[in-house]
Amino acid sequence: MLFVRTTSVRIPLAFLLSVLLSTSCLFPFNKDAKLRLAVFPLAVQGLSPQEASRIRSSLADALERSDRFSMMSDATMNAVVKELGLSNLEGCTLPACLSLLGSQLSVQRVVHGTVEKQDSGIRIHVRLIDVADAKVLYEKTIAHPGSTELLISNQIPMLSDEIAATTIEEGGNTRWYLIGGAVLAVGTAIYLISKNLGSDKRENRFVEAPPNPPPPPGN
Numbered sequence: 001m002l003f004v005r006t007t008s009v010r011i012p013l014a015f016l017l018s019v020l021l022s023t024s025c026l027f028p029f030n031k032d033a034k035l036r037l038a039v040f041p042l043a044v045q046g047l048s049p050q051e052a053s054r055i056r057s058s059l060a061d062a063l064e065r066s067d068r069f070s071m072m073s074d075a076t077m078n079a080v081v082k083e084l085g086l087s088n089l090e091g092c093t094l095p096a097c098l099s100l101l102g103s104q105l106s107v108q109r110v111v112h113g114t115v116e117k118q119d120s121g122i123r124i125h126v127r128l129i130d131v132a133d134a135k136v137l138y139e140k141t142i143a144h145p146g147s148t149e150l151l152i153s154n155q156i157p158m159l160s161d162e163i164a165a166t167t168i169e170e171g172g173n174t175r176w177y178l179i180g181g182a183v184l185a186v187g188t189a190i191y192l193i194s195k196n197l198g199s200d201k202r203e204n205r206f207v208e209a210p211p212n213p214p215p216p217p218g219n
Contacts, residue, residue: 035167036107037069038077040098042124043090046117051148055115055124058152062160063111068167072107080105095127095134102131109137111163121145124155128163138166 039060044052064071081089084104092101093112102110113126121144128138140159144151 034070035109037109038072038105038107039111041090043114052115058156062157066164068164095129098129099131099134122151138163
């Protein structure tokens with residue numbers, strides 16, 4: 001005689017499905033979100049403070065028009081700097097220093113640069129710093145063979161466009177990282193669902209009964 005023993009394992013698929021559906025909401029990405037940006041005063045060599053201020057203001061205005069940033073106004077920056085007891089922002093040139101100042105101002109990105117008068121024209125160097133990790137996201141030096149007015153009209157718009165494009169590219173990379181992570185999570189969830197659907201099948205195991213005992217002696 002054979003005995004049949006049946007076992008069944010049921011996995012809460014509703015829970016796995018809820019995990020699957022929620023993966024797309026874990027890391028929402030808003031491509032239109034504006035980054036908080038501060039444009040620090042430029043370090044100056046050979047130019048008047050008025051000329052340097054015009055160049056910086058032109059760059060800040062162009063970045064604001066790009067619609068990629070939420071700009072910190074000069075009035076707000078000056079008030080925070082005064083309240084914190086900071087001074088000589090032009091002398092803060094290292095990424096770590098710029099990152100620290102940016103965190104004090106509660107911004108996400110910082111633009112800093114130097115502008116220098118040369119015999120052949122004006123040399124400008126600009127950097128975009130990520131406040132979170134002091135990473136240099138963008139850096140460019142331009143030797144402009146012309147006046148301050150031509151620098152403002154010809155070179156500043158290009159610098160602004162390139163900085164804004166760097167920000168867009170950065171956001172696009174972040175989006176693809178998130179999509180890749182979501183795809184991996186979805187694939188893992190599907191694998192678990194498939195595996196547990198297979199384990200939901202009833203498993204039949206046949207166990208042979210012990211043999212009949214021998215008859216008593218004398219029968």
